[in-house]
Amino acid sequence: MQFTIRRDAETPIYRQIVDQVRAGIATGDLPRGARLPPVRQLALDCGVTRLTVHSAYAELQAEGLLESYVGRGTFVASTAETLPAPSSKEPIAWEGRSIVASLMRHGDRPGIISFVQAFPARETYPVSELEAALHEAMADPDVLGYGHTQGDPLLRAEVATLLAQRGITASPDDLLVTAGAQQAIDLILRAFTAPGDVLLVEEPTYPGVLELATRSGQRVVGIPNDDGALRIHALEAACLAERARLLYLVPTFSNPTGRSLDSPSREAVLRIAARHDLLVVEDDTYGFMPFDRPASPALRSLDVDGRVLTITSFSKMLAPALRLGTVVARGDLLASLATVKGASDLVCSAVLQRALALYLRAGHLPGHSRRTAALYAERRDALLGALERHMPGCTWMLPEGGLNLWLTLPGGIDEAGVANDALAAGVAVTPGAAFFPRRRPHGSFRLSYGALDPDRIEEGIALLARVLQDHLRMQGRVAPFGAGGPLV
Amino acid sequence: MQFTIRRDAETPIYRQIVDQVRAGIATGDLPRGARLPPVRQLALDCGVTRLTVHSAYAELQAEGLLESYVGRGTFVASTAETLPAPSSKEPIAWEGRSIVASLMRHGDRPGIISFVQAFPARETYPVSELEAALHEAMADPDVLGYGHTQGDPLLRAEVATLLAQRGITASPDDLLVTAGAQQAIDLILRAFTAPGDVLLVEEPTYPGVLELATRSGQRVVGIPNDDGALRIHALEAACLAERARLLYLVPTFSNPTGRSLDSPSREAVLRIAARHDLLVVEDDTYGFMPFDRPASPALRSLDVDGRVLTITSFSKMLAPALRLGTVVARGDLLASLATVKGASDLVCSAVLQRALALYLRAGHLPGHSRRTAALYAERRDALLGALERHMPGCTWMLPEGGLNLWLTLPGGIDEAGVANDALAAGVAVTPGAAFFPRRRPHGSFRLSYGALDPDRIEEGIALLARVLQDHLRMQGRVAPFGAGGPLV
Numbered sequence: 001m002q003f004t005i006r007r008d009a010e011t012p013i014y015r016q017i018v019d020q021v022r023a024g025i026a027t028g029d030l031p032r033g034a035r036l037p038p039v040r041q042l043a044l045d046c047g048v049t050r051l052t053v054h055s056a057y058a059e060l061q062a063e064g065l066l067e068s069y070v071g072r073g074t075f076v077a078s079t080a081e082t083l084p085a086p087s088s089k090e091p092i093a094w095e096g097r098s099i100v101a102s103l104m105r106h107g108d109r110p111g112i113i114s115f116v117q118a119f120p121a122r123e124t125y126p127v128s129e130l131e132a133a134l135h136e137a138m139a140d141p142d143v144l145g146y147g148h149t150q151g152d153p154l155l156r157a158e159v160a161t162l163l164a165q166r167g168i169t170a171s172p173d174d175l176l177v178t179a180g181a182q183q184a185i186d187l188i189l190r191a192f193t194a195p196g197d198v199l200l201v202e203e204p205t206y207p208g209v210l211e212l213a214t215r216s217g218q219r220v221v222g223i224p225n226d227d228g229a230l231r232i233h234a235l236e237a238a239c240l241a242e243r244a245r246l247l248y249l250v251p252t253f254s255n256p257t258g259r260s261l262d263s264p265s266r267e268a269v270l271r272i273a274a275r276h277d278l279l280v281v282e283d284d285t286y287g288f289m290p291f292d293r294p295a296s297p298a299l300r301s302l303d304v305d306g307r308v309l310t311i312t313s314f315s316k317m318l319a320p321a322l323r324l325g326t327v328v329a330r331g332d333l334l335a336s337l338a339t340v341k342g343a344s345d346l347v348c349s350a351v352l353q354r355a356l357a358l359y360l361r362a363g364h365l366p367g368h369s370r371r372t373a374a375l376y377a378e379r380r381d382a383l384l385g386a387l388e389r390h391m392p393g394c395t396w397m398l399p400e401g402g403l404n405l406w407l408t409l410p411g412g413i414d415e416a417g418v419a420n421d422a423l424a425a426g427v428a429v430t431p432g433a434a435f436f437p438r439r440r441p442h443g444s445f446r447l448s449y450g451a452l453d454p455d456r457i458e459e460g461i462a463l464l465a466r467v468l469q470d471h472l473r474m475q476g477r478v479a480p481f482g483a484g485g486p487l488v
Numbered sequence: 489m490q491f492t493i494r495r496d497a498e499t500p501i502y503r504q505i506v507d508q509v510r511a512g513i514a515t516g517d518l519p520r521g522a523r524l525p526p527v528r529q530l531a532l533d534c535g536v537t538r539l540t541v542h543s544a545y546a547e548l549q550a551e552g553l554l555e556s557y558v559g560r561g562t563f564v565a566s567t568a569e570t571l572p573a574p575s576s577k578e579p580i581a582w583e584g585r586s587i588v589a590s591l592m593r594h595g596d597r598p599g600i601i602s603f604v605q606a607f608p609a610r611e612t613y614p615v616s617e618l619e620a621a622l623h624e625a626m627a628d629p630d631v632l633g634y635g636h637t638q639g640d641p642l643l644r645a646e647v648a649t650l651l652a653q654r655g656i657t658a659s660p661d662d663l664l665v666t667a668g669a670q671q672a673i674d675l676i677l678r679a680f681t682a683p684g685d686v687l688l689v690e691e692p693t694y695p696g697v698l699e700l701a702t703r704s705g706q707r708v709v710g711i712p713n714d715d716g717a718l719r720i721h722a723l724e725a726a727c728l729a730e731r732a733r734l735l736y737l738v739p740t741f742s743n744p745t746g747r748s749l750d751s752p753s754r755e756a757v758l759r760i761a762a763r764h765d766l767l768v769v770e771d772d773t774y775g776f777m778p779f780d781r782p783a784s785p786a787l788r789s790l791d792v793d794g795r796v797l798t799i800t801s802f803s804k805m806l807a808p809a810l811r812l813g814t815v816v817a818r819g820d821l822l823a824s825l826a827t828v829k830g831a832s833d834l835v836c837s838a839v840l841q842r843a844l845a846l847y848l849r850a851g852h853l854p855g856h857s858r859r860t861a862a863l864y865a866e867r868r869d870a871l872l873g874a875l876e877r878h879m880p881g882c883t884w885m886l887p888e889g890g891l892n893l894w895l896t897l898p899g900g901i902d903e904a905g906v907a908n909d910a911l912a913a914g915v916a917v918t919p920g921a922a923f924f925p926r927r928r929p930h931g932s933f934r935l936s937y938g939a940l941d942p943d944r945i946e947e948g949i950a951l952l953a954r955v956l957q958d959h960l961r962m963q964g965r966v967a968p969f970g971a972g973g974p975l976v
Contacts, residue, residue, distance in 0.1 A: 007539060012500035049537060051495060117634070125632040134622055144613040144807040146605070179667065183833035195683065211831045319632040321839040343699045344832070345671035351809040352837060
């Protein structure tokens with residue numbers, strides 16, 4: 001492989017080397033196990049310092065693309081990813097950078113039973129209460145103006161009160177109103193990270209954060225989450241190896257697993273965050289949506305030095321079209337976030353903010369939450385029943401809240417292949433790869449079931465099971481129906 | 489000055505040098521005219537290649553912070569900005585990166601007559617029509633869901649029809665719905681530029697674009713706009729000297745001047761954009777708000793190869809709380825923008841989009857536009873009258889549309905000083921520096937008058953005039969009242 005260094009480019013030379021190696025691996029020009037030129041040699045060839053080449057190799061090694069052995073040299077890692085070979089069938093664009101857009105798109109196809117989007121059920125939208133709140137809000141024409149960058153003071157006061165249910169003590173001044181959780185994550189990344197920074201996430205995690213981190217040139221390091229037990233040693237090791245600034249978690253009713261982080265993990269996260277001066281982003285989108293038992297208090301309730309930023313969203317628990325969420329953060333952090341909010345889109349809609357504030361003040365939320373929890377629990381149970389009846393050789397986690405279930409296929413089954421064939425058969429699921437920083441397949445699916453009634457759930461899982469049976473049969477394996485079971 | 493190079497840092501070494509010189513200039517450690525170490529010497533001291541130092545100096549020179557003279561060396565430029573000395577009075581935080589947030593904040597102080605924000609008049613908000621539209625929209629509960637990333641098809645169809653009035657031929661597929669013009673600008677910069685890229689803007693320009701460009705590490709190069717005549721030679725020269733990718737303009741009823749780009753400039757912009765492969769961002773926020781004569785057709789109406797992206801906003805012409813605008817763009821560009829929109833905040837509020845679509849379909853806009861144009865023309869005339877009666881030795885441009893007027897102070901008057909004293913006296917104006925990439929004072933103010941009734945305008949200008957008189961008197965100059973006049 002030939003390296004081409006442009007000295008007049010704005011891109012630093014070490015970055016040019018990194019980019020060219022990465023491109024070589026992706027295209028197969030540098031296959032797994034290929035030997036890279038020695039540092040000294042490449043420095044001489046390119047007319048750069050050895051330090052420059054060394055920096056480039058070190059970065060690629062940290063990403064897992066290269067491996068170095070003392071005395072032997074530097075090689076493309078045996079686990080480095082190359083571009084997938086083009087599929088003969090019409091492939092689903094799960095890969096690439098626009099995974100969020102893909103998620104939004106694929107479930108929209110007419111006639112498809114979609115487990116793809118973590119949508120709430122349309123029949124739960126509190127139409128008449130919100131309309132009454134909008135009517136009341138518009139009695140003051142100022143709500144059609146810009147309002148405050150930080151958000152409507154009335155809404156912030158109502159949310160501050162609501163957060164007490166999550167164990168969070170916050171004043172209205174501690175809150176910034178955002179366009180849902182996705183914008184909250186975006187603002188946090190824009191305010192507190194720079195390209196090249198390391199972002200720590202649990203694995204599996206919410207794809208929206210991976211999309212943003214990739215777009216802004218950050219390196220994402222995954223910390224395995226084994227059904228609520230975060231691998232603390234891996235977190236500690238990552239903090240020692242990388243100068244990470246942020247750790248992103250969905251500690252309560254995780255997206256994609258519906259399971260919560262256990263107490264020892266919560267305490268360990270805060271301990272390690274303090275030791276390594278990490279900010280912890282707590283995405284509490286599902287924290288108000290428990291099924292059987294109350295949710296664990298928010299991670300922030302244990303936070304003594306203001307390093308946890310907690311995101312709340314009204315998209316799932318009330319209605320996505322509100323486009324409203326909040327971030328609780330320490331004063332200095334909140335000021336930075338508000339500045340980025342102003343630059344991004346000035347403000348959230350004042351009229352929607354006021355309507356939500358009036359809805360909350362009228363006391364509608366508790367009844368709504370009870371009704372929706374019952375509905376989603378019924379759908380979860382329908383899903384669990386369908387999985388037990390139909391899914392051959394699979395395991396799954398029992399969701400404790402939220403809208404998602406994590407299904408693991410029998411070993412050796414190609415998740416993308418099943419997902420593609422399932423789509424052709426009329427059912428859409430999200431392949432597990434979408435939830436991992438490296439986008440490697442993990443033989444898993446996320447099933448989002450909130451927007452499907454029990455009959456559609458049954459029908460969809462039966463279809464999915466037939467596709468999986470076909471795949472097992474193609475491999476010469478036959479698993480009996482009903483052979484799987486819940487992991488927990 | 490001592491340079492500290494960290495070899496283990498993720499920041500490239502040339503960037504470390506750039507940052508340290510910049511910081512030195514800002515703090516005064518490196519005063520104007522100070523001599524920098526010769527390239528060879530600094531390279532030796534820091535143990536880096538001469539190329540590295542040279543790259544750093546070249547970047548600083550391109551920014552106008554350093555000047556090099558053959559045989560003499562490299563010096564801090566005589567025009568380089570240092571941090572302003574702390575003022576004895578409570579200073580206004582116009583400086584720094586958060587100028588948009590500052591703009592939003594200062595006019596909010598109670599009792600202040602604020603010419604700061606380009607706010608529409610609250611009495612123009614079509615409250616009952618929008619409420620009826622919201623009621624109609626919510627008959628379909630799906631409008632409380634997520635909807636499409638690209639935006640509500642009904643709204644896109646209505647806006648596509650509306651754009652014909654601006655000479656733009658667009659289908660609904662050519663449109664992306666955004667959270668107002670500010671988000672449209674943000675998405676465009678995120679989709680099509682990288683840190684270090686050069687962004688071209690006219691001078692003076694909208695501060696929101698400067699804020700975003702600065703935050704994302706872009707270099708902004710200003711092209712003087714002399715009352716609608718863009719300095720084409722400067723544009724051509726900038727394109728030759730820099731590898732610019734984007735040119736941002738408000739060609740119709742400019743913010744901050746209220747004047748439009750003339751025909752020769754419009755044609756020249758498109759010619760040069762084609763020659764240098766520039767994308768042109770046409771911010772048409774005020775294009776639907778003419779006073780006396782119809783607005784010029786949009787720049788995009790002359791565009792033959794799809795390099796103009798036109799931004800429309802409903803914030804000024806209807807109501808800011810809608811948080812709705814659109815971008816028209818070529819298919820490939822639109823796809824990139826939609827991906828970034830999805831990553832930023834998923835979607836705009838479906839219910840607000842549908843309500844706006846129904847409002848437009850009901851045919852309410854033309855009557856609303858006639859009524860608001862009459863109101864704003866009356867306020868503009870009140871402002872022009874007040875300026876003629878009160879403002880000593882000033883000149884101003886005659887706004888042809890929009891919500892803003894550009895006022896130029898007598899020579900030698902410190903705009904920030906007058907603005908600070910005016911605030912203390914109860915009237916807020918935006919210093920001209922906010923509208924220039926380098927944030928240098930230009931002895932000017934933007935006066936945004938849309939939200940003030942004629943009596944408040946008269947009162948505010950009288951107050952401002954007294955403050956200016958004081959400043960003239962402090963300089964031993966006395967200008968008679970009424971000595972100024974309109975430029976045009």
